[in-house]
Amino acid sequence: QVQLVQSGAEVKKPGASVKVSCKASGYTFTSYDISWVRQAPGQGLEWMGWISANNGNTNYAQKLQGRVTMTTDTSTSTAYMELRSLRSDDTAVYYCSVRGTHWGQGTLVTVSS
Amino acid sequence: QPVLTQSSSASASLGSSVKLTCTLSSGHSGYIIAWHQQQPGKAPRYLMKLEGSGSYNKGSGVPDRFSGSSSGADRYLTISNLQSEDEADYYCETWDSNTRVFGGGTKLTVL
Numbered sequence: 001q002v003q004l005v006q007s008g009a010e011v012k013k014p015g016a017s018v019k020v021s022c023k024a025s026g027y028t029f030t031s032y033d034i035s036w037v038r039q040a041p042g043q044g045l046e047w048m049g050w051i052s053a054n055n056g057n058t059n060y061a062q063k064l065q066g067r068v069t070m071t072t073d074t075s076t077s078t079a080y081m082e083l084r085s086l087r088s089d090d091t092a093v094y095y096c097s098v099r100g101t102h103w104g105q106g107t108l109v110t111v112s113s
Numbered sequence: 114q115p116v117l118t119q120s121s122s123a124s125a126s127l128g129s130s131v132k133l134t135c136t137l138s139s140g141h142s143g144y145i146i147a148w149h150q151q152q153p154g155k156a157p158r159y160l161m162k163l164e165g166s167g168s169y170n171k172g173s174g175v176p177d178r179f180s181g182s183s184s185g186a187d188r189y190l191t192i193s194n195l196q197s198e199d200e201a202d203y204y205c206e207t208w209d210s211n212t213r214v215f216g217g218g219t220k221l222t223v224l
Contacts, residue, residue, distance in 0.1 A: 035213060037157075037213075037215075044202075044204065044215060044216075044217050044218045045149075045151075045157065045204055045206075045215040045218070046215070047212065047213040047214060047215060050213070059211050059212065061212070095156060095157070097157075100147050100159065100162075100206065100208070100213070101147075101159040101172055102159065103156045103157050103158070103159070104156065105156050106156050
C-alpha cells in the first residue's frame with residue numbers, strides 16, 4: 001500500500017530556511033508527481049507546487065516563486081521541499097501528496113523569533 | 114486557472130443526510146474534481162474523484178454512505194446516515210496541466 005512518511009516538526013527563526021522530507025513506499029516512485037500542500041493554523045489547504053519524480057520538472061505556486069525548491073532522490077524514494085527566507089505567515093502544517101489520493105501525515109513548521 | 118467555491122459551514126443531524134456543494138468558476142464547468150475529508154487534527158483523506166457526468170471513483174475504504182453527483186458547474190458530495198466521525202472539514206480540489214487548486218472548505222457539524 002502507498003505510504004508517505006514525512007520528517008518531524010521544525011521550529012525556525014524568521015529569515016531561516018527549512019527542508020521537509022517525504023519518504024514514499026508501496027509504489028514505483030518515479031511513476032507519479034508529488035505535490036506539496038500547506039495549511040496555516042485554522043485555515044484551508046494551499047497548493048504549493050509539484051515535482052515530477054520521473055524527470056525532476058517542477059511547477060511552483062506563483063506566490064512562492066523564488067523561495068521554494070522541490071527536489072527528489074530516486075535512490076531513496078524521497079521528495080524534499082525547501083522553503084527559504086521564512087516569515088511568521090509560513091507557520092503551517094506542510095503535507096506531501098501523490099496522485100492526489102495519498103497524503104503524508106504532515107510536518108508542522110513554526111516560524112518564531 | 115479554475116476557482117472552486119464552497120460554503121463555509123453546514124450542519125445536519127446524526128443519522129440524516131447532507132449534500133455539500135463545490136462550484137467551479139465560469140469556463141471550467143467540465144473539470145474533474147476530488148473530494149477530501151479532514152477530521153480534526155488529522156491529515157486530509159482522499160474520498161473520491163468526481164466527473165462532470167456525475168461518475169465518481171471512491172478511494173479505498175471509503176464507506177458506501179459517501180457518494181458524488183454533478184449538475185453543470187456544481188459538484189456534490191452526499192453523506193447518508195451521518196455518523197459522529199463524519200464531523201470534519203471537506204475540501205474540493207481540481208487541477209489543470211500546471212496547477213492544483215482547493216476550495217475554501219466546508220466545516221460539517223453533526224448535531
